[in-house]
Every structure is written in structure tokens, then in C-alpha cells.
Amino acid sequence: MTTIAVLGNGRVGGNLAAALTRAGHEVTVADSTPGAAAEAARSARIVINATPGAGSLERLTALRDELRGTLLVDVANATTDGPDGLPADLLHPGSSLAERLQEALPETQVVKTLNTMLFPVMTAPAMLAQPPTVFLSGDSPRAKETVRELLTDLGWRDEWITDLGGIGTARATEAAILFVPHVIRSGGFVPFAVSIAR
Numbered sequence: 001m002t003t004i005a006v007l008g009n010g011r012v013g014g015n016l017a018a019a020l021t022r023a024g025h026e027v028t029v030a031d032s033t034p035g036a037a038a039e040a041a042r043s044a045r046i047v048i049n050a051t052p053g054a055g056s057l058e059r060l061t062a063l064r065d066e067l068r069g070t071l072l073v074d075v076a077n078a079t080t081d082g083p084d085g086l087p088a089d090l091l092h093p094g095s096s097l098a099e100r101l102q103e104a105l106p107e108t109q110v111v112k113t114l115n116t117m118l119f120p121v122m123t124a125p126a127m128l129a130q131p132p133t134v135f136l137s138g139d140s141p142r143a144k145e146t147v148r149e150l151l152t153d154l155g156w157r158d159e160w161i162t163d164l165g166g167i168g169t170a171r172a173t174e175a176a177i178l179f180v181p182h183v184i185r186s187g188g189f190v191p192f193a194v195s196i197a198r
Contacts, residue, residue: 002150005040007059008032008050012075012119016048016154019123023153032059037198041066046146048075053078053097061104065071068107071143073150074170075097075114075122077177086181090174098137098170111138111147112170115177117193125193132193136163137170 006017006029017029031039032051037129041063051059053076060067078097082088092100098112101174113136114122134156136144148161164172176194183192 002028002029002046003025003044004046004048005030005044006048006050007037007040008048008052008076010044010050010052013048013050013066015123016050016114019154020150034059034062037098038063038066039077041070044070046071046150048073049076049101051076054080054091056097057100057104060101064105064107067105068177070108071146072101072105072110072177073114074101074110074112077115077174079177082181084181087177088181089109092171092174094171095176096168096171098174099167100101102139102167109138109143110167111136111140111143112167112173113137113151116173118180118189118191120191121193125156125160126136126156127191128193129194130195131157131160133196134161134193135169135173136161137165137167137173139166 003026004015004020009031011031017027021027028040030036047070049056056076078091079087080089098110102110138144
């Protein structure tokens, strides 16, 4: 059992918290208000960033002390929204939210994952007709191994997990968010994920 704080109590955060609780972890969910987030992060070994990506950097930088020495799992995508509310462009072109977080939080191990799919797939990858792929980006091999174990608890098979390398690789997976509005407009709001076929 691991103590986990999920920051963000929307669809993504709630879904992850429920699944991790079912897997036997001790999970606390906090909304994105500073007081609640700080209290939750202070007592957790692993913190999951499920806050809206456009404000994640500012919110988490304010928690520098609480996040010191923890593993931060970043599942957010930082984008500007179009008129229909769907992602229109990247907020950190030439970089990524995960890279900015790692720079701002040098004493925290940041791992990017679960950001290339609609939220129901995060905790039920076998629901899709073909195996999806989930990616890991991070500078700490040990931190990525811990996140790999969490992904297994969420139903991800080992062969569906691809370690891309350092935190700089997160800019590639974050850019995949630009597919999302076009896929939704084409096929509706149905679960999907990026899948690497070999």
C-alpha cells in the first residue's frame, strides 16, 4: 500500500482516486485550492497532478516545500482552449508542462504518464478493441519503475507500457493532445488512446 494524494477532483482525478483505492492504496483527493492541496501533498509519498493543465505549473510551484522528496506523477496537458472548449494549442511550445514542473521542482521526481488518452482508458485500458500504449517520461529510473507498478495496479499490462526516456520526451506525448479535438469531432466522445503497433 502506498500513500497517494490526487490533486484535482474532476473526472480525471476522481477516476484515478477510485481505481487506486480499489487497488489497495491509501488515497487522498484534494481540489486545486492551495490549502487543500498542500495538506494532501504533505502526507503523501506519491502525488498525482490531475489539476487543469493551464494552471498546474503555478499551483504546484506554490507547493515546492510540500512536494520536496516526493514522486510527482503528471497526467495533465497544458493547452489553450478553442471556442468549443477543446484543446487548440500547446501552452508550452518547445517545452512541456512536465519539463517546466521538473525545472521548478528540482527536489521532486516528476514522471509524465497517462496523458495520451481519454480519461476512462486510464483505469480500464482493456476496454478498447486493441491494446493501447501508455508512455513514461522522467529522469529517475526508480521513479518510473514505481509509476510502472501503479500502472499495473490500474490494469496496464507490462507490454503496453513504453518508457520513452528522460523528462524531455514528455513534450512529444503532450503534443499528442492536439489530435484529441479532431478525433472527438470525427468520431464523438468515445474512449480512445494512442497505440503503438509493432
